[in-house]
Every structure is written in structure tokens, then in C-alpha cells.
Amino acid sequence: MTMSITGTPVALLYQAQQPPARNGILKPMKPGGYSDSGADIAYALREQQVPVSTPVIHPQLAIDLDWVFPDTESGILHALAKGAQVLWLNTILYNGHPVEAFLKKGIAAVGQLPRNTDLYDDKWTTNKLLQKNNLPIPPAVLISKDNLYDYQLAFPFPVVAKPIRGRGSEGVRVAFTQDELDAILEEMFDEDKYGSAVYVEKFLSGQEVTITVMPPGKYVINDVCQEKINYWSLPAVERFNHQDGIAPYNGTVAVVNNSRVLDDVRLKSQKLVTLCKQCESAAALVGAKAPVRIDCRQDEQGDYFLFDLNMKPNMTGATRPHRQDQDSLSALAARRIGWSFSDLLVNMLRQQWRL
The missing domain is CATH 3.30.470.20 (ATP-grasp fold, B domain)
Structure with missing residues (x-):
């Protein structure tokens, strides 16, 4: 038995620009801005006879950008001009994202609310929320450029250092000693790829x-x-x-x-x-x-x-x-x-x- 799904055309959005810093924390951009998964989704939906709006009339199988629209105001206007009535938010959302103006006008979406993503992309905020609600979180500490040399770890080595607004396991490192951790932190702050603070938690050795x-x-x-x-x-x-x-x-x-x-x-x-x-x-x-x-x-x-x-x-x-x-x-x-x-x-x- 199939439940009919809407015949309204869908457009896939990809990340065209880096999100703004939040409290000095940066979220690095994925090369291609998820255009690869956006194209996978658009192609698969079309194979299921779901109407998919694309930037070009005959998208090439191997060209990701033929299948997806940038998540900018002009990109979204282009998608709507191409007939899209549902925006698939396959991108990094944040407060003030251009898509918010269109959502406020009642456009349908697949994906998260921008304000929720903005809030909970922050590992410290999210894990504190989960902990407050009695969910098991590894012990952690926030280390900033300001307390780089006077922080206290309340848990033993090894530890994991990771970006606060990370993406997958990019930039995630294990430190087995204080010297290793100091070197990793200095490197992360020198690169300035992730912003002014780093999340450090107890390393979990199991499955x-x-x-x-x-x-x-x-x-x-x-x-x-x-x-x-x-x-x-x-x-x-x-x-x-x-x-x-x-x-x-x-x-x-x-x-x-x-x-x-x-x-x-x-x-x-x-x-x-x-x-x-x-x-x-x-x-x-x-x-x-x-x-x-x-x-x-x-x-x-x-x-x-x-x-x-x-x-x-x-x-x-x-x-x-x-x-x-x-x-x-x-x-x-x-x-x-x-x-x-x-x-x-x-x-x-x-x-x-x-x-």
C-alpha cells in the first residue's frame, strides 16, 4: 500500500556560504556545501516520480550543481521561479539564514528549524541541555584562548578535543597526555578554523x-x-x-x-x-x-x-x-x-x- 505523497515540486538547497560566527565560534564549511548529497537526494526523488525542480533543464548525472540551488536569497528565488513549492534544507541553518524569510511566508520545508539548528549546533549548549535532563553525557570542559593555561580537567587522560560547532569527525583529536593536549589546543587556536574555544571531553574507549x-x-x-x-x-x-x-x-x-x-x-x-x-x-x-x-x-x-x-x-x-x-x-x-x-x-x- 502506498500513501500518496504530494505532487508538489521539491527543490534541494545546498550551502553556498559559511555561517556567521556565534560567540566567537566558527563552523567550517564542507567543500561543495553538501551539493553531493543534495544531488543524490534530488536524483533519487526524481527516480521515485517526485517532481524535482533543478537549476538546469537536463541535469547531468555527475554534475552535483545541476541538481541543487544555493541557499542564498537569489538561489531560493530561482528555485521558486522554477516551480518549487517545497524547500529541502540540505544545508547548515542558523538564525538570520536567508530561507527564514521564505518560511515566514508559508513555504513548506523538509529539514530543521533554523533557530533550533543555530542553538543546538553548539555542542556545549546541547550537551548541557541533555545532561540537565538526565541523559548520559561524557564529562567535558570548555577551553578558550583566555583560560588556555589555567583550566582544570575533572577527568583523566586520554581526552578528546573537538570543535564546538564541528562537522562529523573533522578536527577531532585524541590526546593521551597533558603535553599532547596543549599542543593540539595551541594548533587549533593558531589555525583559527573553529573559533575562540574548544570542547574537551573524556575519551570513551568502548564500542x-x-x-x-x-x-x-x-x-x-x-x-x-x-x-x-x-x-x-x-x-x-x-x-x-x-x-x-x-x-x-x-x-x-x-x-x-x-x-x-x-x-x-x-x-x-x-x-x-x-x-x-x-x-x-x-x-x-x-x-x-x-x-x-x-x-x-x-x-x-x-x-x-x-x-x-x-x-x-x-x-x-x-x-x-x-x-x-x-x-x-x-x-x-x-x-x-x-x-x-x-x-x-x-x-x-x-x-x-x-x-
Whole structure:
């Protein structure tokens, strides 16, 4: 049974410019601004007979920018002039983003609310919120240029240093000694790529899993339309083959080469069931209107901690012939419930919203 989805044309937005600094913190831009995943999404939707507006009449399979519009005012106006009635926000959102003016006029969207993304892209803000709501977060400290030489760690080495507004595992480093940490911090501040403060947390040595949480709504699973009244999780994906203790950035190593969905026995274990519930609570706390991906890891006792909530999970997918190894973590998880990448996208499109 298929539930009809809107025949209204969709346009994919990609990130054309770096977001403004927030309290001195910078979020580095991804090369290409997610135009690769935007093109994967646009192509897959079109293959499902969903009308997709594109900047050119006959987009070339291998040219990402043929499929997506820049997330600038002129780019969005171009998309609307091409007939788009739903904007797919496959970009980094923030307060004051050009798309806000169009959302205020009642244009439909797939993706997060800009103000929520702005707020919860900040790891310190988000993890403090989760901690306040009794969700397990690794102990952490904020180190700025000002307290670089007089901060106190309340937890032992090894530790992880990471950007406060990071992107995947880019810039994330493990330090085993104070000297190593000092060198990493000095390097991060000298580069000035991430801004004036760095997030440092206890290193968790156990198994890493990532959980994609979907918002409430109507979904078609195994040809049956289901109403999900609460946030719900796709099956957990295990990460392996870490490099220096960190899952490598997906721009360097395709996630299909270091990730797999856990088997049924592990998925049904009490620890995993509890962890999924905790991730669903976290998604509710940040008001997610589209999938969020939460990275979690066990400590030496085997207890799971939520260490990274991603408001914009990577959404690449193995649809175009030259990108058959490009399934994202969320796409891998979706396959476990019988969804192809296209099924995942069509179900995301069903959750479109208006202000």
C-alpha cells in the first residue's frame, strides 16, 4: 500500500556560504556545501516520480550543481521561479539564514528549524541541555584562548578535543597526555578554523554506535502506513576501524567501509533499547523536525554515553551510478527496516512542515 505523497515540486538547497560566527565560534564549511548529497537526494526523488525542480533543464548525472540551488536569497528565488513549492534544507541553518524569510511566508520545508539548528549546533549548549535532563553525557570542559593555561580537567587522560560547532569527525583529536593536549589546543587556536574555544571531553574507549532518530509523523514501512506519535529510532549502526581512536571523517573513508548495522541480538539488548530511548528523548529536547543522528560510545564499564548530536546528518546515498559506495549512516540504518535510500527520502518528504 502506498500513501500518496504530494505532487508538489521539491527543490534541494545546498550551502553556498559559511555561517556567521556565534560567540566567537566558527563552523567550517564542507567543500561543495553538501551539493553531493543534495544531488543524490534530488536524483533519487526524481527516480521515485517526485517532481524535482533543478537549476538546469537536463541535469547531468555527475554534475552535483545541476541538481541543487544555493541557499542564498537569489538561489531560493530561482528555485521558486522554477516551480518549487517545497524547500529541502540540505544545508547548515542558523538564525538570520536567508530561507527564514521564505518560511515566514508559508513555504513548506523538509529539514530543521533554523533557530533550533543555530542553538543546538553548539555542542556545549546541547550537551548541557541533555545532561540537565538526565541523559548520559561524557564529562567535558570548555577551553578558550583566555583560560588556555589555567583550566582544570575533572577527568583523566586520554581526552578528546573537538570543535564546538564541528562537522562529523573533522578536527577531532585524541590526546593521551597533558603535553599532547596543549599542543593540539595551541594548533587549533593558531589555525583559527573553529573559533575562540574548544570542547574537551573524556575519551570513551568502548564500542561506538550511531543512532538516527526520526520525528513523529506518518510513515510507510513494509507497505503499511504507520502513525508514529513519538520520536523513534532506526536500528543502531556500529562504527569500527577507528583511526587514532576516532571514526574517520566520511570525506576520507566512505562509511560503508567502517560501519554496519548491529545484529538482532545486540539491537534487542537492554543497553541498546535504553540507549535508543535516550536518543529519542534527546531528539525531542532539541525539537527535531527531520532526522537527527546521535553518536554514542561505551566507556570501559560498557555504559553508553551520547557524545554528539548532529542536527544535520549526512544524507548521501548510493543512487547515482558513480556513487555506489556513498550510503550515509542513516541510509545504512534505513536499509535494515526495509527502506531503500529512496524510501527513506520519500518518508522524510512526508514530514514536510510549514511555520
